[in-house]
Amino acid sequence: MTPRLAPPTPDSFTSRLRSPAVAARVGLWLGISFGICFLTGLVSHYAQLPSHPIPFPTSPSWGYRFTQGLHVTTGIAAIPLLLVKLWSVLPKLFEAPPLHDARKLLLTVLERASIAVLVASAIFQLATGVANAAQWYPWSSFSFRTTHYAIAWVAIGALVLHIAVKLPIIRDVLTSDIDDTTHDRETATTPGPLSRRALVRTTFAAAAVATLATAGSTVTWLRQVSVLAVRTGEGPQGVPINKSARAARVEESASSPDWRLEVVVDGTVAGSVSYDDLRAMQQHTVDLPIACVEGWSAQGTWSGVRLADLLASFDAPADRDVSVTSLQESGPFRRTILPANFAADERTLLALDLSGEPLSLDHGYPCRLIAPNRPGVLQTKWVSRLEVSA
Amino acid sequence: MRARLAIGAVGVVVALYGALLFLTRQDPGQWLEVAIWFAAGVVAHDVLLSALLIGLCLVGARLLPAAWRAPATVALVVWGTLTIATIPMLTRAGARADNATLLDRPYAATWWTISAIVVLLVAVSGFLRSRRPRAQE
Structure with a gap:
């Protein structure tokens, strides 16, 4: 065998598994996954806006938990789908551009550019998303939240364009038998170790396995199955934490006996209450989830004072x-805005207890906000001041 | 054709909106790092992973008896994608000393166990298939 130094051409790839029939079948579900991720991501970003042109609903209380669990779970399921999809179309990467025809060349360059954007943004979204779910930030300068949001629009736009370009062939191969060879490359004739149908089924199985192995961070009854989930779901008082008192640098101020909660109305201090004052008020108990934007969630039984009271x-x-x-003395979520409809909801508490015991320092002692259908990062811990604007 | 043009135009507008969001909400230093991540992701897949897979398939086709190839392929797809999808968990790179509720599973041991089970399943399946009088296909 003489070593060949020439770059591969599409004809170098002879497996009949690398075919539009496989690409479209896997791509269909990949597209659906990206659509779900995009929409649930928009929900999260909308929920985190300081003010809502259309009020964000307080019910169902598990709405945010559901949509964000779905976001992360679907994103993880998309990784096997993306990898097999890209594998099935790899020969296209080596197609020679039509240099002799200027118009065709321009179209090819434009299409290749759109594919490059689609592939790069898809890999970027899945890689940064799963890193964020495991609270790993191996980048130094860019903001995950801002960038993941902006690139989501790029990815979904490039995906829609890609579907528009490929629509005839997608329609054709999805309505014909998976072993139909009409759209195959001429050299793609070597049978693979699997049939096309088996490869597609294996890919779906891989997506299911990745989902089951990780979804226990948010799906309580999967905790025993999800052996690679970011969290077991255990934690102090039965609920995990995201930011510890140490990380927030509040250990001293939060455990100080001098702590008081200040209430400001229309810019003037209306008064303040001590921990004992809060304890002396009428207590209420609610079952509400804490649902983090990183995709983990847990139900808790919270007791405390109704914020509205x-x-x-x-x-x-x-x-x-x-x-x-x-x-907290610093951090983007040191001060959050609780919309009026959330403040008025009778389930919204300044919680003093979790699972029947006083909040641990890491859960926000002396008191924390807990409201239905609210991003976890906005369920402010170690509350020191409430301001009602004019 | 008109419908496709319209759908394509929507896609272009949406993507340009994302690019605008990206450029206006980050500064040039941040653009550069994101650009590096874009390129690194494509290189990691299109060059490294693709070449690794081509190599693996060549070696597999040479070394594995025919009856073993289908189970090995299924195992590679499921195990390989699971491994890639859980890299941040397996490395526990985001673990923090002050938060015992984060990354609190024995990921490495679990991964080795899963890998051993996968190898075992391939071996059993390959052995059983090789004893059949004729392969199914």
Whole structure:
């Protein structure tokens, strides 16, 4: 055998598995996965806006938990789909451009460019997404949140364009038998170790395995099955934590006996309450999930003071957004805005207890916000001040 | 054709909106790092992973008896994609000393166990298939 130094051409790939019939069948589900990720991602970014042109609903209380669990789970399922999809179309990477025809060349260059954007953005979204779910940030300068959001639009736009370009062939191969050879490359005739149907089924099985192995971070009954999930779901008082008191640098201020919760109405301090004052008020218990944007979630039983009751005791108007400030001295979520409909919801508490015990320091002692259908990162811990705007 | 043009135009507008978001909400230093990540992702897949797979398939086709190839291929797809999809868990790179609730499973041991089970399944399946009078296909 003489070594060949020439670059491969599409004809170098002879497996009949590398075919439009496989690409379209896997690609269909990959496209659906990306669509689900895109929409559920939009939900999360909308929920995190400081103000909502259309109010974000407080019900169902598990809405955010469901959509974000779906986002991360679908993203992980998309990894096997993307890898097999790209494998099935790899020969196209080596197609020679039509240099003799300027118009064709331009179209080819444009299409290749759109594919490059699609592939790069798809890999980027899945890689940064799964890293973020495991709280790994191996980049130094860019913001995950901002970039993952912007590139999501790039990826979904490039995907829609790709579907438009390929629509006739997609339609053709999806409506014919999987072993139909009409659209195959001429050299793609070597039978693989599997049939095309078996390869597609294996790919779906791989997506299912990756899902089952990780979804326990958010699907409680899968915890025993999800041996590679980012979390077991265990934690102090039965609930995991995202940011510890140490990481937030509040260990001292949060455990200080001098802690007081200040209430500001229309820019002036209306008063403050101590931990004992909060304990002396009427207590309520709610079952609400804590659902993180990283895709993990857990149900908790929270007890404490209704936020609306506390604000009413300071004669604060009930139909206003409430700014909630943490003892944390820095960080983008030190101060969050609780929309008026959330502040008025009777399930929204300043929680003092979790699972029947006082909150641990890492869960937000002395008190934390817990509201239905709200991103976990906005369920402010170690609350020190409430401001009701004019 | 008109419908396809319309769908394609929507895609272009959406992608350009994303590019605008990206360029306006990050500074040039951040653009550069994202560009490096874009390129690294494509190289990692199109060059490294693709070449590795081609090599593996060549070696597999040479070394594996025919009856073993189908189970080995199924195993490679499922095990390989699971491994790639769980790299951040397997490396526990994001683990933090102050948070025992994060990455709190024995990932490496689990991965070795899964890998051993996969090898075993391929071996059993390959052995059983090789004892059949004729391969199925």
